[in-house]
Amino acid sequence: MVRRDGARLSKTHTGEMMDDCRKITGMISEGLDRELTWSERMRIRVHLLMCSGCSAFQKQMIFLREAMRTLAERIGGHGDH
Ligand SMILES: [Zn+2]
DSSP: OOOSSOTTOOOOSTTOOOHHHHHHHHHHHHTTTSOOOHHHHHHHHHHHHHOHHHHHHHHHHHHHHHHHHHHHHHHHTSOOO
């Protein structure tokens, strides 16, 4: 059985991330621009299972990317010359 709220993880510090979180969020935002390797994606996936902060970050990035795409399509009709 797996406890969803990992007792070892202290996520009480607002604004302060675990060191690994910086790498993970860095990879997530990089993943928007380039294709991540298999091992990078696995690392992100495993981390997201136990880190709600990065999980929320990823959802936000996906949402933002979709929003940007929609916006770009909407204004794309008007000349960008
Ligand atoms: Zn994290």
